[in-house]
Amino acid sequence: MGSVSASTITTLSCDVLVVGAGPAGAVAARVLARQGAQVIMLDSLSSMRPKVGESLPGAIAPLLQAAGLHSWFAQSQPLPNPGNLASWGNAQLHATDAIRDPYGCGWHLDRARFEQCLQNAAREAGVSFLRAHLNTVTASEHGVEVQAGEATLHAKWIIDASGKARTVARQLGGIARRDPPLLALCAWYPDGYDDTRSIIEAAPSGWWYSAGLPERNRLFAFFTLPERAKTLLQQPTGFLDQLRTTRYIQRGLTGKHAVAHLPVQVVDAAGSHLVSVCGPRWVAAGDAALSFDPLSSQGLYNALYTGVRSAEAVSAVLQSGNQTLLAQYAERVAEIRYVYQSEVRHYYRQEQRWPDDPFWATHHR
Numbered sequence: 001m002g003s004v005s006a007s008t009i010t011t012l013s014c015d016v017l018v019v020g021a022g023p024a025g026a027v028a029a030r031v032l033a034r035q036g037a038q039v040i041m042l043d044s045l046s047s048m049r050p051k052v053g054e055s056l057p058g059a060i061a062p063l064l065q066a067a068g069l070h071s072w073f074a075q076s077q078p079l080p081n082p083g084n085l086a087s088w089g090n091a092q093l094h095a096t097d098a099i100r101d102p103y104g105c106g107w108h109l110d111r112a113r114f115e116q117c118l119q120n121a122a123r124e125a126g127v128s129f130l131r132a133h134l135n136t137v138t139a140s141e142h143g144v145e146v147q148a149g150e151a152t153l154h155a156k157w158i159i160d161a162s163g164k165a166r167t168v169a170r171q172l173g174g175i176a177r178r179d180p181p182l183l184a185l186c187a188w189y190p191d192g193y194d195d196t197r198s199i200i201e202a203a204p205s206g207w208w209y210s211a212g213l214p215e216r217n218r219l220f221a222f223f224t225l226p227e228r229a230k231t232l233l234q235q236p237t238g239f240l241d242q243l244r245t246t247r248y249i250q251r252g253l254t255g256k257h258a259v260a261h262l263p264v265q266v267v268d269a270a271g272s273h274l275v276s277v278c279g280p281r282w283v284a285a286g287d288a289a290l291s292f293d294p295l296s297s298q299g300l301y302n303a304l305y306t307g308v309r310s311a312e313a314v315s316a317v318l319q320s321g322n323q324t325l326l327a328q329y330a331e332r333v334a335e336i337r338y339v340y341q342s343e344v345r346h347y348y349r350q351e352q353r354w355p356d357d358p359f360w361a362t363h364h365r
């Protein structure tokens, strides 16, 4: 067990190759290794940018417990989130207290630390890690062959946990569908503001999200259409000017740090899904299978859930050739997508103050 380098190795074999070491991939790899499979987890880890997605509901606890991840999660030192605030549909601010939640408080993560802990948990279970970029994948009735960097890998099965890139599924015939366009402009701010609750606020051309993070960092994110994002980014202080038009979100702009030069990161935030989440010798998990509009705050939960379920399904196929769990997994993801799409549509339609604005008109449809 340990890390292997693509530059020193030409051919590797395993039972299951997991592509992507994000939350879905790390959990899937761990579950498979704990069930006795030989697993290689592959990730290029090429992005130098911080990843977005840091809010988890309290309801994650049973899933963490079942995957033996509770202590690893605690090691990532998440910040308890005692509740959520929302200004949506009218100008008032509505509070939801976690005290009413049977699972207790939610969590705000240091995302890099969280992923590192999940990857360590996979390694502890016996997963080998290969840092390389997957270039090509082909499937036959015997398994899959992958070219990644200088290495060739052979596996009986492959799990696509490569996020929205869907780098495996796309090459093996998977078809993706996208929801309406949505970009997120994100900035991290070291602030010292004491109220760490999540807050969302609807605005004339999109919506804002902010949350206190570990180490007193704060995330500000504005979700809008690409055209509006482009206009804001063309102005040196466009993001901050827009932030200052908010009624509640701007309250997080306290502290002694200069805010005029906050670097703003642009992220594709539109939901999307695979029409079919599995095929011969492959299955998709996490965002690769189904990615959500961040309004739902469901992405990480889904990544962990589908990581576990897809791994259990592949394990059953490897052990006995039984494909029942795989078929149930595909049905379950389709159900989740159906419920999510009707809920997110319903939620957008609750905001009717700017019906003619292109953002709201697009998301009401």
Ligand SMILES: Cc1cc2nc3c(=O)[nH]c(=O)nc-3n(C[C@H](O)[C@H](O)[C@H](O)COP(=O)(O)OP(=O)(O)OC[C@H]3O[C@@H](n4cnc5c(N)ncnc54)[C@H](O)[C@@H]3O)c2cc1C
Pocket (backbone or CB within 6 Å): 019, 020, 021, 022, 023, 024, 025, 042, 043, 044, 045, 046, 047, 052, 053, 054, 055, 056, 132, 133, 134, 135, 161, 162, 163, 164, 165, 167, 184, 186, 221, 267, 268, 269, 285, 286, 287, 288, 291, 292, 294, 297, 298, 299, 300, 301, 303
């Ligand atoms: C703006 C924004 C805000 C969000 N906020 C929240 C939130 O508050 N709460 C929440 O639950 N969710 C949130 N999400 C969603 C959440 O971040 C995702 O659902 C989650 O990251 C999915 O995890 P994953 O493991 O499926 O994919 P990812 O985390 O995307 O991991 C995929 C991995 O695959 C690797 N990879 C890709 N292609 C290749 C290749 N060819 N070769 C090798 N490696 C490859 C990448 O390097 C990456 O590490 C948000 C998303 C956005 C865009």
